[in-house]
Amino acid sequence: MKRWRSIKNQMESEDLNSQQSTNGIGQLSTELNVNLELIKNEIGHNSDVKFREFDLGKTTVGLAIIFIDGLSDTELIQNHIMSELMSGLSSIADQEEKEKEYSLKPKMIKEYIKKQSLTVCTIKESSSSKEIITSILYGSIALIIDGSSECFLIGDGLTKSRDITEPDSEAVVRGPRIGFVESLTDNTAILRRSGKNPNLSIVGFQIGEASKKDLVIAYMSDLADPQLVKEVKQRIKRIKIDAVPDSGYIEQLIEDNYLSPFPQVQSTERPDRVMSALMEGRVAIILDGSPFALIAPVTFQMLLQSPEDYYERWIASTLIRVLRYAACFIALFGPSIYIAFISFHQGLIPTKLVFHIAATRGGVPFPPLIEALIMEVSIEVLREAGLRLPKPIGQSLGIVGGLIIGQAAVEAGIVSTIMVIVVAVTAISSFTLPQYNVGIALRMLRFVSMLFASVFGLYGVVLFFLLLCSHLVQLKSFGVPYVSPAAPLRLGDWKDFVIRAPLFMMKTRPKSLQSKKPNRMK
Structure with a gap:
């Protein structure tokens, strides 16, 4: 037997x-x-x-x-x-x-x-x-x-996640002090607690061929456009990759135009930002192991907005938002406008200021373009070094390094004093942008703008601005125009564009999203 x-x-x-x-x-x-x-x-x-x-x-x-x-x-x-x-x-x-x-x-x-x-x-x-x-x-x-x-x-495994704290990358003065963590179940629970809505749909997927991870898409079933939800699901299902360590992989694999320097999917650690997007009819993507959720579709004006804009009164929020747009313009065109004036259009500068600039540039052996490139590259190196070092050391390096290098460069006659001021104002303006990836895009385009200005002067700056506008007009995020509501022109949505109108006036959702319920306030 x-x-x-x-x-x-x-x-x-x-x-x-x-x-x-x-x-x-x-x-x-x-x-x-x-x-x-x-x-x-x-x-x-x-x-x-x-x-x-x-x-x-x-x-x-x-x-x-x-x-x-x-x-x-x-x-x-x-x-x-x-x-x-x-x-x-x-x-x-x-x-x-x-x-x-x-x-x-x-x-x-x-x-x-x-x-x-x-x-x-x-x-x-x-x-x-x-x-x-x-x-x-x-x-x-x-x-x-x-x-x-x-x-x-x-069981589903024992997950050990860090405590839920305020996100470091999107700090606000007024607003919730809670951010996403690496645990997917914790993040979906945070969303459920953020708004008790039975229409909040969370659909799960598994992504990764060799190392599988859980992924969910969240949307409001009574608000989101079914075609948008279908498109998001199809793009996620088409992803065939061995492993997905972070949601940044998902962002790059589902975007519309990979050649564009601008992000076409918004990443955030803030649940309140995600819930606000869902209530507009957008879709959120959350990956297990990543504290950054993705929001689609996205427009350029969303990337310049902060959740705090809606927590303060509309007058203060409008002023801050206008300052943010101005800072965005300075971060992109500050050095190029300086190069254009110094190299081609000295007659447009006030006489006393011209004499002062000429005196400070008397011993500088480089043309304005090389002078600007030296300072911009130095600032970028200091910024990157400050990010990679431990926080106490990184902050000290950024402040002390910037002061020492700027002062030493002026005393050595490599750059002029006015150039140090221009580069410093440009760097500070880039820090006002709420989204880090938008700052990276503007930093890259800043160098291209400087090259245009060094060849054609102000005409080059205007030409580069027109080329940039033509690219943004053609760019789309999941079928939604990237610069909406500016192009196509939708005056009804301008209440939440450059200015932030009073809340009782923003009664409708963005028309570009084609939400099932256009009205959000009676």
């Missing part, structure tokens, strides 16, 4: 291996030893993969659990799985008194374990070895029963 069982086990193992080699997806056997051997061959060499075999109560029914040490919840395993299963078959013992222990039906054992023994919420059944191994590596606990070809996958 024992020889027959060993031959039978060997035959089932050979059949399982042949099936795995033919279709690439192995199915579990009814023999516990065969299933354990199958899984050990795949992931048993990992030191953090733990195997634990035991019997069901006082019976001879063999069980085994497989889990990842440190990723699976050991308290769940000890208190809600092993302690319950090793206590015995209390509910069906009376029914089986007349039968021998080895004659217990596997189906009856399986149903008892599922419905009366396991005191856990998340249970999934699977017979695919590939799915089981993937779930184990993701943190689930696999429970294999001798005599059953299906395995129980218990």
Whole structure:
């Protein structure tokens, strides 16, 4: 009899291996030893993969659990799985008194374990070895029963996330002090708490061919345009990549024009910004392991707005927003306008200022373009060094380094005093932009604008501005014009454009989103 069982086990193992080699997806056997051997061959060499075999109560029914040490919840395993299963078959013992222990039906054992023994919420059944191994590596606990070809996958893994704090990249004076974290479940829970709305739909996906991650898209089912939601889902499904470490990968793979320097998807750590976008009819994308959510579609004016614009009264918010637009213009065209005036249009400068500039530039051996490039490159190097160093050192380096390099460059006669002022004002203006990636785009375009100004003067600045406007007019984000409501012109949406009108006047949602409910205020 024992020889027959060993031959039978060997035959089932050979059949399982042949099936795995033919279709690439192995199915579990009814023999516990065969299933354990199958899984050990795949992931048993990992030191953090733990195997634990035991019997069901006082019976001879063999069980085994497989889990990842440190990723699976050991308290769940000890208190809600092993302690319950090793206590015995209390509910069906009376029914089986007349039968021998080895004659217990596997189906009856399986149903008892599922419905009366396991005191856990998340249970999934699977017979695919590939799915089981993937779930184990993701943190689930696999429970294999001798005599059953299906395995129980218990739990979703033990996630250790940092505390929910205020986001550093989008600080506000007035507003919620809460930001997203790396845990997807925490982020979706934050969204649910941000607005108790039954129409908030959260649809899950798995992304990554080699290393899978969970991803969700969130939208208001009663507001969002169905075509927009469909387009977002299609672009996510088309992503075929081995791994996605951060949502920045998603942003680059779903954008409309990869050649444009401007971001076509907005990234944010603030749940209040995401909820505001959802209430307008937009779609949010959240990836497990990343604290940055993505908002689509996006317009250029959204990237220059801060959530604080809506928390303060409309007069103060309008003034701050106008200053922000002016700072955006200075960050892009400040050095180029200086180069154009100094090189080509000295007659447009007041006489006294011309004499002063000429006196400061008397010992400078470089033309204005080279002078500006030296200072701009130095500022960019200091900015990058300050970001990469620890915070206390980085702040000291930015302040002390800027002062020392600027003063030393002026005393050495490499640059003029007025150039140091222009570059400093330009750098400060770029810091006023709420979105970091917009600042990067303007910093890149600033150098192109300087080249145009050094060749054609103010005509070059105007020419570059026209080329930039033509690019922005053609650019779209998920079918929505990037510079809406300026082009196409929608005067009704100008209440939340350069100025911020009183809240009682902003009764409609942006027309470009084609929301199901255009009105948001009665």
